[in-house]
Amino acid sequence: MRSAQAAIEYMFMIALALLMVLIAVRLVEKTSQSAVKTIEKANKEIIEILQNMTNG
16 A cells, blocks of 8 residues: 555656756746847847948
8 A cells, every 4th residue: 555655646746847847848848938029139239320320
């Protein structure tokens, strides 16, 4: 009986670890998408400023 309980506890620990990994991956994915958007916006602003400097 104890080995069955230990096996169930071990499975729950594995499931919890997988859930934590999934949450971490989602967080990194969301953060990287936000960083890409910020970099693209900054890039457009820099190009616009440089074009205004050369044209104006």
